[in-house]
Amino acid sequence: MLALTCVTARAAEGIEITRAGIEASDDGYRLSAAYAFDLTPGLEQAIQHGVPLSFTTEIELTRPRWYWTDDRAVSSRRTIKLNYDVLFRVYHVSTPGSIQQNFDTLDEALLAIRRPTRWLIAPKGALKLGETYNVTVRMYMDREYLLKPLQVDAFNNSDWRLASHKKTFTYRAE
Amino acid sequence: MTQALRYALVVGSAIASILLFLLASASNNSGFFAHNITWLLGMEIGVAVALLVLVLVAFWRLYSRYKAGKFGSRLMVRLMLLFAGIGILPGLVVFMVSVQFVSHSIESWFDVKIEAALDSGLNLSRAALDEALADLSANAGTVAATLAGQGEQDAQSILARAVDDSNGMQSALLLDAAGKVVASATEDRHAVAATDLPTPQMLKQAAMPGGYARPEGGIDDDFREAPGEQATALDAATGLRLRVVVAVPEPPGMAPRYLQLTQGVPVNLASNAAVLSTAYREYQERYAARRGLRKMYIGTLTLTLLLAIFSAIGAAFLIAGNLAQPLLVLAEGTRAVAEGDLSPRPIVETNDELGTLTQSFNAMTGQLFEARSAVERNRAALESAKAHLESVLANMSAGVIVMDADGVVVNANDAVHRILQVDVAALAGRPLDQIDGLEVFAGAVKRAFSAQSAQSAAGRGRGRLHWQQQIEIPRRPGTDDDHDITLLARGSRLPVGAGSGFIVVFDDISDVISAQRSVAWGEVARRLAHEIKNPLTPIQLSAERLQMKLADRVDEDAARLLNKATDTIVSQVAAMKRMVDDFRDYARTPPAMLAPLDLNDLIEEILNLYLSEDGSDVIHPSLQPGLPKVMGDATQLRQVIHNLLQNAQDALADRTAQGDPPRIDIVTEAIHYVGADGATGTAVRLAIMDNGPGFAPKILSRAFEPYVTSKARGTGLGLPMVKKIVEEHGGRVDVANRADGSGASVSILLLKLAPEANLAEA
Numbered sequence: 001m002l003a004l005t006c007v008t009a010r011a012a013e014g015i016e017i018t019r020a021g022i023e024a025s026d027d028g029y030r031l032s033a034a035y036a037f038d039l040t041p042g043l044e045q046a047i048q049h050g051v052p053l054s055f056t057t058e059i060e061l062t063r064p065r066w067y068w069t070d071d072r073a074v075s076s077r078r079t080i081k082l083n084y085d086v087l088f089r090v091y092h093v094s095t096p097g098s099i100q101q102n103f104d105t106l107d108e109a110l111l112a113i114r115r116p117t118r119w120l121i122a123p124k125g126a127l128k129l130g131e132t133y134n135v136t137v138r139m140y141m142d143r144e145y146l147l148k149p150l151q152v153d154a155f156n157n158s159d160w161r162l163a164s165h166k167k168t169f170t171y172r173a174e
Numbered sequence: 175m176t177q178a179l180r181y182a183l184v185v186g187s188a189i190a191s192i193l194l195f196l197l198a199s200a201s202n203n204s205g206f207f208a209h210n211i212t213w214l215l216g217m218e219i220g221v222a223v224a225l226l227v228l229v230l231v232a233f234w235r236l237y238s239r240y241k242a243g244k245f246g247s248r249l250m251v252r253l254m255l256l257f258a259g260i261g262i263l264p265g266l267v268v269f270m271v272s273v274q275f276v277s278h279s280i281e282s283w284f285d286v287k288i289e290a291a292l293d294s295g296l297n298l299s300r301a302a303l304d305e306a307l308a309d310l311s312a313n314a315g316t317v318a319a320t321l322a323g324q325g326e327q328d329a330q331s332i333l334a335r336a337v338d339d340s341n342g343m344q345s346a347l348l349l350d351a352a353g354k355v356v357a358s359a360t361e362d363r364h365a366v367a368a369t370d371l372p373t374p375q376m377l378k379q380a381a382m383p384g385g386y387a388r389p390e391g392g393i394d395d396d397f398r399e400a401p402g403e404q405a406t407a408l409d410a411a412t413g414l415r416l417r418v419v420v421a422v423p424e425p426p427g428m429a430p431r432y433l434q435l436t437q438g439v440p441v442n443l444a445s446n447a448a449v450l451s452t453a454y455r456e457y458q459e460r461y462a463a464r465r466g467l468r469k470m471y472i473g474t475l476t477l478t479l480l481l482a483i484f485s486a487i488g489a490a491f492l493i494a495g496n497l498a499q500p501l502l503v504l505a506e507g508t509r510a511v512a513e514g515d516l517s518p519r520p521i522v523e524t525n526d527e528l529g530t531l532t533q534s535f536n537a538m539t540g541q542l543f544e545a546r547s548a549v550e551r552n553r554a555a556l557e558s559a560k561a562h563l564e565s566v567l568a569n570m571s572a573g574v575i576v577m578d579a580d581g582v583v584v585n586a587n588d589a590v591h592r593i594l595q596v597d598v599a600a601l602a603g604r605p606l607d608q609i610d611g612l613e614v615f616a617g618a619v620k621r622a623f624s625a626q627s628a629q630s631a632a633g634r635g636r637g638r639l640h641w642q643q644q645i646e647i648p649r650r651p652g653t654d655d656d657h658d659i660t661l662l663a664r665g666s667r668l669p670v671g672a673g674s675g676f677i678v679v680f681d682d683i684s685d686v687i688s689a690q691r692s693v694a695w696g697e698v699a700r701r702l703a704h705e706i707k708n709p710l711t712p713i714q715l716s717a718e719r720l721q722m723k724l725a726d727r728v729d730e731d732a733a734r735l736l737n738k739a740t741d742t743i744v745s746q747v748a749a750m751k752r753m754v755d756d757f758r759d760y761a762r763t764p765p766a767m768l769a770p771l772d773l774n775d776l777i778e779e780i781l782n783l784y785l786s787e788d789g790s791d792v793i794h795p796s797l798q799p800g801l802p803k804v805m806g807d808a809t810q811l812r813q814v815i816h817n818l819l820q821n822a823q824d825a826l827a828d829r830t831a832q833g834d835p836p837r838i839d840i841v842t843e844a845i846h847y848v849g850a851d852g853a854t855g856t857a858v859r860l861a862i863m864d865n866g867p868g869f870a871p872k873i874l875s876r877a878f879e880p881y882v883t884s885k886a887r888g889t890g891l892g893l894p895m896v897k898k899i900v901e902e903h904g905g906r907v908d909v910a911n912r913a914d915g916s917g918a919s920v921s922i923l924l925l926k927l928a929p930e931a932n933l934a935e936a
Contacts (some may be wrong), residue, residue: 049458050459085451086455087299147460147463149465150459152473153467157466
């Protein structure tokens with residue numbers, strides 16, 4: 001019960017999805033998105049002391065069906081990790097499916113997270129052409145990868161909460 | 175506390191315990207539950223809330239019972255508070271200490287000195303790396319200077335010499351502007367240096383003053399996810415290396431070339447630096463998490479405390495309920511006993527003193543029940559005996575009056591009412607001599623008791639506890655019967671209540687007196703008849719002789735006088751003879767010769783003499799056919815019927831009423847009755863009724879006494895004769911006026927039936 005209220009409260013903090021769209025390409029459908037956010041002082045301090053952070057993007061494509069429950073065509077998530085090497089003073093951003101990027105400054109690293117590479121969410125053929133899908137996108141700092149005490153702390157510590165509202169738009173499959 | 179509440183508390187506590195255990199395991203930072211710690215926490219809080227609700231409900235129930243003053247609730251409250259206190263206080267103390275301990279110890283782990291040491295170590299590592307990098311950069315500058323303007327072959331040898339000269343240098347590459355290897359030398363001859371080419375960004379940076387100088391490697395395995403980035407042998411050996419890329423200072427006009435030098439960091443430095451950086455990171459992570467850790471511990475502790483408190487309260491309720499229950503059962507029992515319910519209480523199934531107490535309580539109520547039922551039985555027996563006595567008294571033919579010492583009537587039976595015509599029982603509580611109509615009786619009784627007292631005082635009559643006396647009391651005025659009642663009364667003293675009392679038993683002996691009178695009359699009549707009859711014949715003969723002898727000798731006048739006188743004498747003597755014969759007949763009725771007889775036949779035979787069959791008959795027989803034969807003397811019964819019919823006809827002659835025609839009914843019927851021995855019997859009843867004036871009240875009660883008659887002529891021996899004959903036949907005769915007051919009715923009941931009557935019918 002308490003956990004549920006936390007989830008809803010968390011959704012209201014910090015991250016704004018400035019742009020989100022689905023592009024059809026040769027190898028499948030890609031999500032092209034941009035986010036606007038700043039790290040809270042607590043998070044910034046943590047990352048500079050070497051605590052790794054993870055940012056997860058969730059996307060879900062559903063097709064309403066009048067005769068049955070909605071068809072969940074795509075449900076996918078991607079986690080981008082941000083890490084600071086205290087010894088070499090380098091920020092690493094690692095995205096699944098691409099090379100680890102190194103940055104000298106935090107802003108550069110965050111820029112890579114704010115404007116991530118386009119993400120292949122579904123292979124070609126996963127969507128029915130011509131059908132209209134409801135797309136739900138959400139982006140948040142993933143606490144699953146934190147130490148458990150930090151997870152507990154995040155219950156009622158806004159320093160450790162960073163999440164976007166759910167952004168919903170429709171997409172007509174091409 | 176209801177059963178459901180109990181079970182809910184027990185189950186809730188059990189769930190809470192399990193969840194607490196899981197929560198404690200989850201704090202180990204591993205395993206399945208670690209991932210679901212939030213859900214565990216949520217569930218735990220939910221269970222705590224549920225338990226809280228349960229406990230509140232239990233409290234509320236207890237409070238309302240306490241308010242209502244329900245029995246046992248005070249004890250429950252005391253026990254409950256006691257047990258809850260015992261459970262809660264130690265828990266609170268442990269909780270306080272633990273919270274203090276946890277918050278202080280966690281803070282103490284994160285020491286400024288440790289942090290400073292880690293910082294210093296980190297700086298030291300960085301400094302060492304920086305120095306090595308600076309050395310390598312200087313080396314690179316030197317090599318680059320020598321490489322300037324050199325051809326490919328020279329460059330190769332220069333590079334090889336540089337690698338050989340330098341300690342720890344892994345590789346030296348000379349690249350052109352496009353990044354292509356111009357010349358290379360490696361420490362390990364077999365390694366393929368071409369795999370470790372600088373990126374275009376590095377080359378770009380190298381073109382700037384200062385060049386590119388960066389330590390590489392030592393990256394967490396987690397981040398080495400990109401495909402194609404294979405761990406090189408060098409990486410595997412040290413994990414850390416230094417890379418320097420500088421632009422070769424070419425003479426003007428030549429294409430730019432770049433020199434890359436890579437050098438492994440000494441293994442102990444690399445490993446120590448890696449350990450240090452890991453430790454630093456983990457320390458920082460923990461430092462950031464210290465608040466969460468404290469929250470987690472305190473939260474777990476608080477939850478544990480809450481659950482323990484609620485469970486303790488719940489357990490207190492259960493224990494208090496269990497302890498108080500036998501007492502409540504006993505209290506309920508005492509109240510039930512006070513209300514008279516002696517049924518056994520449910521026994522508390524324990525072996526301790528409480529169980530024994532309830533058992534002995536039940537034994538006590540059992541004995542009480544036994545005693546009470548014995549009393550009940552005795553009372554019922556007494557009551558039935560009393561009722562029996564009362565019914566005997568009530569149905570007694572003799573009148574019984576009980577008085578106290580002052581002569582006040584205490585009790586009287588129904589027979590008193592019947593005999594005295596005064597309902598004395600209804601007047602109980604009044605002195606006997608103040609009851610209307612009993613003044614004579616009361617006076618006689620009082621005198622009798624006084625006389626007895628006097629006799630006792632005089633010393634005579636000792637041993638006789640009662641007196642016996644015949645009392646004549648006049649009929650009450652206003653009744654239709656005006657002759658006296660003769661009572662035979664017996665009185666005795668008896669103890670009634672605290673003082674003494676009197677009891678008077680009396681019987682109406684008017685009938686007995688009447689019977690005695692009849693017998694006396696019979697005897698008188700027999701003697702008188704005998705004495706009178708003897709001189710009658712000589713008188714008659716003498717008179718006839720006088721007439722016969724003197725008739726011729728006297729003159730005509732004298733003769734006429736003589737004849738007249740003698741005729742008078744003879745006729746009067748004859749009348750007297752007849753009267754004497756009647757007396758004799760009454761006194762000397764021959765014994766009845768009983769033989770089987772059909773009463774109907776006899777009546778029909780007699781009626782032949784009376785009936786003219788012309789429709790003007792006043793006699794209407796109504797004879798029941800199939801009447802059983804009776805034992806009787808036909809001659810005597812014939813006389814009875816004649817007498818009764820004669821009486822009826824005489825009565826009809828006296829009637830003055832103009833209304834109904836004169837009428838006489840003769841009825842016979844068989845009567846079934848229940849004898850004293852319980853067997854059913856059959857009797858024959860003969861009734862003769864007329865619609866004449868009926869019996870005068872004075873006559874009615876003495877109708878069967880001789881010489882009592884309402885007729886101008888008649889000896890008054892008719893009905894006494896009838897009675898005598900009927901009684902000789904073992905029957906009963908009864909005279910009465912008809913219920914509607916018109917005429918008389920005589921009814922004869924013949925009880926002796928012919929023994930062979932049934933056989934004859936069969």
